[in-house]
Amino acid sequence: MRNIWIGSLLCLMAIGGLSCQKMLNVDSTRAVTEENMWKSKNDAWAGSFACYALLRAALANENAYWAYGEMRAGDFTVTKRGDLEALRRSELTANYTTMDSWRDWRRFYAAIAQCNLAIAKLPGIPALDNRYSVTEMQLDLAQVRYVRAFIYFYIVRIWGDVPLIRDPSDGTFTPVAREGWQKVLDFAAAEAQMAFDKLPWQYDGKSPESPGNYRGQGISHWRSILATKGAALTLLAHIAAWKKDYQTALNYINRITDNQTLNNYNFVTTANLVKSEGSPSTFRGRTDENIFQVDLNLDHAEISTTGQLEDWTLRAPDVPKKEAEIYVSKDSILNIYNEITDERGALFFADLGSINPMFYKVKQLSAALKNPTLRFFNSAIVIFRYEELILLRAECKARLGIASAVDDVNAVRSRRVLPNLANTITGPALLDWILQERRRELIGEGWHWFDLISFNKIPAYTKLSAEDVRNGAAYWPLSKSALSLNPALTQNNFWK
Numbered sequence: 001m002r003n004i005w006i007g008s009l010l011c012l013m014a015i016g017g018l019s020c021q022k023m024l025n026v027d028s029t030r031a032v033t034e035e036n037m038w039k040s041k042n043d044a045w046a047g048s049f050a051c052y053a054l055l056r057a058a059l060a061n062e063n064a065y066w067a068y069g070e071m072r073a074g075d076f077t078v079t080k081r082g083d084l085e086a087l088r089r090s091e092l093t094a095n096y097t098t099m100d101s102w103r104d105w106r107r108f109y110a111a112i113a114q115c116n117l118a119i120a121k122l123p124g125i126p127a128l129d130n131r132y133s134v135t136e137m138q139l140d141l142a143q144v145r146y147v148r149a150f151i152y153f154y155i156v157r158i159w160g161d162v163p164l165i166r167d168p169s170d171g172t173f174t175p176v177a178r179e180g181w182q183k184v185l186d187f188a189a190a191e192a193q194m195a196f197d198k199l200p201w202q203y204d205g206k207s208p209e210s211p212g213n214y215r216g217q218g219i220s221h222w223r224s225i226l227a228t229k230g231a232a233l234t235l236l237a238h239i240a241a242w243k244k245d246y247q248t249a250l251n252y253i254n255r256i257t258d259n260q261t262l263n264n265y266n267f268v269t270t271a272n273l274v275k276s277e278g279s280p281s282t283f284r285g286r287t288d289e290n291i292f293q294v295d296l297n298l299d300h301a302e303i304s305t306t307g308q309l310e311d312w313t314l315r316a317p318d319v320p321k322k323e324a325e326i327y328v329s330k331d332s333i334l335n336i337y338n339e340i341t342d343e344r345g346a347l348f349f350a351d352l353g354s355i356n357p358m359f360y361k362v363k364q365l366s367a368a369l370k371n372p373t374l375r376f377f378n379s380a381i382v383i384f385r386y387e388e389l390i391l392l393r394a395e396c397k398a399r400l401g402i403a404s405a406v407d408d409v410n411a412v413r414s415r416r417v418l419p420n421l422a423n424t425i426t427g428p429a430l431l432d433w434i435l436q437e438r439r440r441e442l443i444g445e446g447w448h449w450f451d452l453i454s455f456n457k458i459p460a461y462t463k464l465s466a467e468d469v470r471n472g473a474a475y476w477p478l479s480k481s482a483l484s485l486n487p488a489l490t491q492n493n494f495w496k
Helices: 002-015 017-024 041-069 082-088 097-103 106-124 134-159 181-198 229-242 246-258 330-336 344-348 386-400 405-416 427-442 448-454 466-470 480-485
Strands: 290-294 365-370 375-377 381-385
Touching (some): 082 097, 134 229, 229 246, 229 290
Antiparallel strands (some): 290 381
């Protein structure tokens, strides 16, 4: 696996240099000429897996996944770092190096550029290397389409309208204007549907889309870290829900739950959700409860000292620093977990008697690699998991007036030692319960800010007003470098 990632990086140097240099102003260092790439099965493997690698780089860079999805929502308090406090206050034009990085979408577009190139090149490889079958090519192509679709969905939620780039660069730079976010999501949905058609439910070697061991590995190796039919349907459901097409979203979710014997998705116990070592564990990853994750795994030599939430939330004695960068205050914990039987409050946090309790829900420290000055983090970035999907279904049903919405909420609550909600709770009151249940269950998983947008609750949780939101404050400003390099771009209204 490590060799595949190394190959992916070599591939990136070989094929990504020109387009990145022209479009994203990233210097190129070529290891292989473009003429000698995309000719063999190994090239296909490296080129397609590079898309996953670049997605991981974009999400892990400066803890971007949590910067975008958590910090603006207000649940986490900052100790001393000015950049994180500015982020928490939605002061997104503040002059910090990290803020410059979060404003800049070039890492996402580097991943998109790699996907565009792979989609163009993969279909030609079976004719050049008979070891690479058409079936395997179609599976790799479907994964790349899924990654590209996910990236577009993700950046639309951050910046709103974004450039829609579908083709590999020809070596010239043409300014590309921002496309309306609805059109971008329509494209992403079409891509996710195309990916669904050629993806397996599981990499168990039994499906016609993936016969035999994929790349020499069995199901336990690939579980939840590669695109599947379930991951594609989950993405389609989220795209539809973001567009407020709740019936379509519900239809996609029901296709997942109706095929549970094929995908094996299920609820996670609270013990496994917070388990800090070994499997099964949600944030150790590769479990039936996770639908799609970005792996950072000791077994594959992918662990890191940065790029994961633990880098901000842990302190002594777990890591060699006296103070964590962020924490959830005791008052907030009591407010969020305000039902006495809810077991998550006591299990998600440690040192509750201190001024700044530690967030322990996501805690995967590698005991295998100890260092007196460093600790290595081993947690996956869990993007989609089953509880989140069921709560999304509850939201869709509630908005459509379907009575069984409360049953989906209770399906999560009962597994966290909470009493069932009454069937008489409906309408806005039920939506409030769903938002709160998502907040309790998914805290620290990169959802709360986007939930505040979709539930229209930003003014209730932050200092931004309803007028600010109408003027575009929910979105991030474009970086100065993007605006200077591409004269066709315009800044988001609130940040002009």
